[in-house]
Amino acid sequence: MTFYEVVRFALRGLSANKLRSSLTMLGILIGVAAVILLVAVGNGSAQAISDRIEALGTNTITVMSTGRGGSSSTALTKDMADALVDPVLAPDVKSVSPVVSSSATVTYEGTDHDVSSFVGTTPGWFTASNTPVGSGSAFTADDEAQGRRVVVIGQTVAEELFPGVDPIDKQVTVGGALFTVIGVLDEKSSTGFQDANDTAVAPLSAVRQVLTGYGSLNSILVEAVTPDKVDAVQSEVSAVLNQKMDVADGATSTPYRIQNASQLLETQTETADTFTTLLGAVAAISLLVGGIGITNIMLVTVTERTREIGIRKALGAPRRTILTQFLIEATLLSVIGGALGVAAALIGSSFEIVGVKPVIVPSSVGLALGVSIAIGLFFGGLPASRAARLRPIDALRYE
Amino acid sequence: MSRPVLDVRDLKKIYGEGEATVHALRGVSLTVERGDYLAIMGSSGSGKSTLMNILGALDIPTSGTYRLDGVDVSKLADRQLALARNRLIGFIFQAFNLIPRTSAVANVELPLAYAGVKPKERRRRAMAALEVVGLADRARHEPNQLSGGQQQRVAVARALVTEPALLLADEPTGNLDSRSTADVLSVFDELNAAGRTIVLITHETEVGDRAKRLIRLVDGQIVHDVRQAPVGALAGRHAR
Ligand SMILES: Nc1ncnc2c1ncn2[C@@H]1O[C@H](COP(=O)(O)OP(=O)(O)O)[C@@H](O)[C@H]1O
Numbered sequence: 001m002t003f004y005e006v007v008r009f010a011l012r013g014l015s016a017n018k019l020r021s022s023l024t025m026l027g028i029l030i031g032v033a034a035v036i037l038l039v040a041v042g043n044g045s046a047q048a049i050s051d052r053i054e055a056l057g058t059n060t061i062t063v064m065s066t067g068r069g070g071s072s073s074t075a076l077t078k079d080m081a082d083a084l085v086d087p088v089l090a091p092d093v094k095s096v097s098p099v100v101s102s103s104a105t106v107t108y109e110g111t112d113h114d115v116s117s118f119v120g121t122t123p124g125w126f127t128a129s130n131t132p133v134g135s136g137s138a139f140t141a142d143d144e145a146q147g148r149r150v151v152v153i154g155q156t157v158a159e160e161l162f163p164g165v166d167p168i169d170k171q172v173t174v175g176g177a178l179f180t181v182i183g184v185l186d187e188k189s190s191t192g193f194q195d196a197n198d199t200a201v202a203p204l205s206a207v208r209q210v211l212t213g214y215g216s217l218n219s220i221l222v223e224a225v226t227p228d229k230v231d232a233v234q235s236e237v238s239a240v241l242n243q244k245m246d247v248a249d250g251a252t253s254t255p256y257r258i259q260n261a262s263q264l265l266e267t268q269t270e271t272a273d274t275f276t277t278l279l280g281a282v283a284a285i286s287l288l289v290g291g292i293g294i295t296n297i298m299l300v301t302v303t304e305r306t307r308e309i310g311i312r313k314a315l316g317a318p319r320r321t322i323l324t325q326f327l328i329e330a331t332l333l334s335v336i337g338g339a340l341g342v343a344a345a346l347i348g349s350s351f352e353i354v355g356v357k358p359v360i361v362p363s364s365v366g367l368a369l370g371v372s373i374a375i376g377l378f379f380g381g382l383p384a385s386r387a388a389r390l391r392p393i394d395a396l397r398y399e
Numbered sequence: 400m401s402r403p404v405l406d407v408r409d410l411k412k413i414y415g416e417g418e419a420t421v422h423a424l425r426g427v428s429l430t431v432e433r434g435d436y437l438a439i440m441g442s443s444g445s446g447k448s449t450l451m452n453i454l455g456a457l458d459i460p461t462s463g464t465y466r467l468d469g470v471d472v473s474k475l476a477d478r479q480l481a482l483a484r485n486r487l488i489g490f491i492f493q494a495f496n497l498i499p500r501t502s503a504v505a506n507v508e509l510p511l512a513y514a515g516v517k518p519k520e521r522r523r524r525a526m527a528a529l530e531v532v533g534l535a536d537r538a539r540h541e542p543n544q545l546s547g548g549q550q551q552r553v554a555v556a557r558a559l560v561t562e563p564a565l566l567l568a569d570e571p572t573g574n575l576d577s578r579s580t581a582d583v584l585s586v587f588d589e590l591n592a593a594g595r596t597i598v599l600i601t602h603e604t605e606v607g608d609r610a611k612r613l614i615r616l617v618d619g620q621i622v623h624d625v626r627q628a629p630v631g632a633l634a635g636r637h638a639r
């Protein structure tokens with residue numbers, strides 16, 4: 001009997017038991033698709049996080065105060081920010097942007113909108129924070145020096161206040177003062193709960209005057225000349241600030257905290273990896289459950305199959321031919337089921353799932369396919385090989 | 400005299416262990432000539448099926464030797480055993496044992512497939528065998544669409560499709576009505592007339608009477624062995 005004929009026998013066996021075949025395939029399909037998709041969702045969210053942090057700029061550091069506000073010894077001041085622009089003590093610093101921010105209500109022709117982050121800063125911030133202006137223009141150093149009340153608004157603010165209207169040169173009211181809109185920021189991708197486009201940026205001097213007062217800064221954004229100078233910038237900034245804030249050499253705690261985007265990226269990536277692992281574990285469990293389903297179906301049919309094997313042996317089928325036929329059946333079931341599962345996962349991954357664009361991890365495809373095929377082969381092949389070893393009469397009597 | 404088709408010596412079969420031990424065969428010796436038509440009778444539990452399964456190389460005896468066409472069956476490996484079951488023996492079960500959800504013709508083709516016959520030739524011979532048992536028009540039917548008698552005739556067709564020298568049938572008419580019984584038995588008569596050796600188990604004296612030789616088993620031993628017609632004679636009452 002040729003191999004081709006054995007394959008035909010296997011196909012006939014599969015089509016003679018359609019319900020069983022399709023249930024087995026469905027089990028494998030779901031298992032495989034679940035693993036691939038869940039891992040892809042985990043991976044997708046991890047990538048979204050790292051994209052966002054990279055968009056933040058990996059060549060910047062952010063200085064923040066550790067004080068609870070009030071106490072002047074821990075507050076970041078404009079003076080400190082100015083001190084960081086020092087070609088001798090801090091040669092690797094490209095720009096320094098002092099930042100104040102608060103929430104504020106912006107009003108245009110009777111329409112109110114609460115901006116979650118109304119930022120006051122210097123013009124260098126736009127490039128340092130990787131926040132390009134889409135239409136209109138950013139404010140200038142001169143605007144900042146003169147304390148002109150001009151504002152660049154985010155996409156969300158523009159849509160809320162100026163539906164269908166060009167916001168440029170319109171006057172909005174913020175904190176009782178009139179601001180002129182001079183630009184709209186490019187759309188920023190936002191993952192997570194905060195809308196990155198719900199923002200407005202104005203000159204530091206104007207925001208301090210109108211909104212936040214002349215107290216401490218929220219943070220100072222320092223840009224390094226190149227990404228690989230970030231660590232150097234961090235130590236230069238520390239040195240300057242330690243001097244300014246009278247921190248003793250070797251002090252264990254400082255009144256400020258430096259956040260480094262690449263460090264942030266690392267910790268965030270770790271978190272995301274944990275998330276992916278967790279999803280992977282859930283997926284593995286679903287694969288296991290799918291596997292148990294397959295096993296169950298295969299074992300339930302062992303009696304019938306064993307009798308069938310008994311008949312075939314009695315008719316003169318050699319053990320090897322029987323084994324080959326049943327192994328091919330099991331392989332076809334698991335390979336077709338697995339392939340359909342991969343297809344389902346590929347289709348599913350083109351949709352957003354819980355706000356995340358899934359990104360397929362190739363190794364998860366291999367793993368899911370491998371495991372399901374192994375399960376199918378093992379539990380399809382094992383009972384068959386056991387039955388093929390029986391004397392025909394014992395196989396026929398099997399119950 | 401030519402070599403006997405079947406030659407068993409002091410065959411014993413013991414099932415189970417300890418208290419549950421059953422001596423199904425207690426030393427059976429038997430020689431069957433080529434072209435003979437042998438009926439085995441005996442009460443239920445006398446060891447008929449046990450003997451038949453051993454003769455069909457489906458089971459092995461606890462002790463004793465079994466020569467099939469002069470070859471000691473206990474010395475055969477799996478592949479040679481498969482070959483013997485396929486080429487030398489046609490086995491008909493009391494319970495039909497057709498493969499479910501598989502058409503009659505596909506069931507009949509099965510032994511030919513294992514014999515390596517090409518699909519076209521296979522189909523032709525399977526249809527011819529179904530013709531012999533009068534079921535050519537039911538070739539496409541699956542076992543559950545056939546009556547008991549028809550299923551048994553499909554099983555007979557499957558047993559004779561490889562044209563084996565030896566046809567073994569375990570109560571082939573046990574589940575059949577008198578019409579189907581007559582159909583199956585006349586097929587056997589024709590086959591025997593064509594030179595095939597037939598061994599069948601039966602409960603019915605009418606069936607036993609048709610055979611050329613009648614054996615009676617009691618408690619795992621042969622108690623009667625009567626020749627009713629010479630080996631060379633035509634089988635069946637109608638022939639006498
Ligand atoms: N697989 C088995 N295990 C244990 N005992 C068996 C088995 N098969 C048959 N027997 C016993 O062997 C004896 C002979 O059985 P069997 O050959 O089937 O009888 P018959 O076919 O003549 O009715 C019976 O007592 C039966 O119970």
Ligand SMILES: [Mg+2]
Pocket residue numbers: 447448449
């Ligand atoms: Mg019996």
